[in-house]
Amino acid sequence: MDKQTVIVGSGPSTTRVDEGDRVRVWRLVWGFGVLFVLAGAVDLGAAIGPLDFSNRALRFTTAAGLMAGWPILALGSVGALVGAAGLDSRRLVTLASVLHAVLAATLAIAFLFLVLDRGAAMTAVGPATATVTIGFFRALLSGVCFLVVHVLAVRAGVRNG
Amino acid sequence: MVRTARACGWAFFATGLFGQLVTFFPPQWQRPEWEVAYFGEFSATIAALVIGLGLLAVVDSAERRRFVPLLSGWMLLVLGVWAGVGAMLVALDLPLLLMAARGAETAQQATGIKIVGFKALALSAVYSIGLITLAWVLLKPAPRSKSTRAPLTGLSK
Numbered sequence: 001m002d003k004q005t006v007i008v009g010s011g012p013s014t015t016r017v018d019e020g021d022r023v024r025v026w027r028l029v030w031g032f033g034v035l036f037v038l039a040g041a042v043d044l045g046a047a048i049g050p051l052d053f054s055n056r057a058l059r060f061t062t063a064a065g066l067m068a069g070w071p072i073l074a075l076g077s078v079g080a081l082v083g084a085a086g087l088d089s090r091r092l093v094t095l096a097s098v099l100h101a102v103l104a105a106t107l108a109i110a111f112l113f114l115v116l117d118r119g120a121a122m123t124a125v126g127p128a129t130a131t132v133t134i135g136f137f138r139a140l141l142s143g144v145c146f147l148v149v150h151v152l153a154v155r156a157g158v159r160n161g
Numbered sequence: 162m163v164r165t166a167r168a169c170g171w172a173f174f175a176t177g178l179f180g181q182l183v184t185f186f187p188p189q190w191q192r193p194e195w196e197v198a199y200f201g202e203f204s205a206t207i208a209a210l211v212i213g214l215g216l217l218a219v220v221d222s223a224e225r226r227r228f229v230p231l232l233s234g235w236m237l238l239v240l241g242v243w244a245g246v247g248a249m250l251v252a253l254d255l256p257l258l259l260m261a262a263r264g265a266e267t268a269q270q271a272t273g274i275k276i277v278g279f280k281a282l283a284l285s286a287v288y289s290i291g292l293i294t295l296a297w298v299l300l301k302p303a304p305r306s307k308s309t310r311a312p313l314t315g316l317s318k
Contacts, residue, residue, distance in 0.1 A: 021222065021223075021225060024222060024298065024299075025219055025222045025223045027298055028215070028218060028219050028222065028295065028298055028299065029219055031291070031294065031295045031298060032211070032212075032215040032219075032295065034291070035211070035287070035288070035291035035292070035295065036208065036211075038287045038291065039204075039208065039284060039287050039288060039291075042280065042283045042284050042287055043205070043280070043284065045283075046276050046279070046280035046283075049276065050272065072208055075212070
């Protein structure tokens with residue numbers, strides 16, 4: 001028979017897939033996730049540095065920059081968690097869940113700075129307050145979305161790990 | 162689901178590749194400012210291309226197709242080596258960059274120049290190591306042991 005047939009059922013002689021292929025697929029997902037976590041971390045480090053917590057206007061800019069540069073990091077951390085779960089590795093799932101918890105905590109702190117230091121940023125820019133308002137709402141929206149992603153990921157990690 | 166993921170992969174791949182070509186041309190080798198700016202931009206925008214290649218490689222590996230994962234593996238290898246070349250060139254240009262930072266008009270400008278250089282170097286190095294490792298995972302033959310578990314259980318066409 002030329003054509004490959006896939007039989008779906010619960011009998012002993014159903015579809016047979018290489019274990020090596022399965023492991024390779026999940027290892028790839030995990031690997032891409034880790035790569036994006038590292039790249040996202042470098043990107044964010046460059047975007048927010050050098051930190052100056054004494055300047056409230058700069059603290060606002062740092063928080064807004066942090067949330068704007070979050071997508072790659074979030075994509076990577078989700079990939080790492082999914083890959084770890086696919087690899088059936090308890091240790092990697094725990095590690096990825098802890099990473100999500102740390103990221104959620106960082107976002108929550110940035111969120112606080114964003115809300116508390118908005119006034120200082122408005123005063124610092126003078127007449128261009130519209131820029132701060134747009135930046136505030138954009139950062140707020142992306143912050144909320146990614147916070148939800150990380151909280152859900154922590155919950156999924158706890159259930160799987 | 163698999164078709165959507167594959168279409169998404171091709172979309173990311175095409176837009177990422179186009180973006181990289183637009184960034185590269187016209188090349189101006191032996192101009193340190195162009196080299197740093199190009200590899201900084203290359204490493205900052207390579208994510209779209211890598212997401213595309215990754216999606217295509219994962220989906221087609223799960224479906225046990227060989228051609229696209231192999232092609233993705235070779236492309237990731239080329240990109241990884243290219244990022245390594247970039248990291249090396251940026252590292253060689255760093256002394257010039259630091260000299261430019263010392264001659265900057267303001268302290269903020271000097272910090273900006275340093276950040277651009279170090280970000281290009283760090284990102285190129287991270288992508289180089291990561292992409293070469295992933296290419297190796299894709300290109301090496303998988304160990305042959307049999308199991309009844311499907312690679313991406315739950316995904317259907």
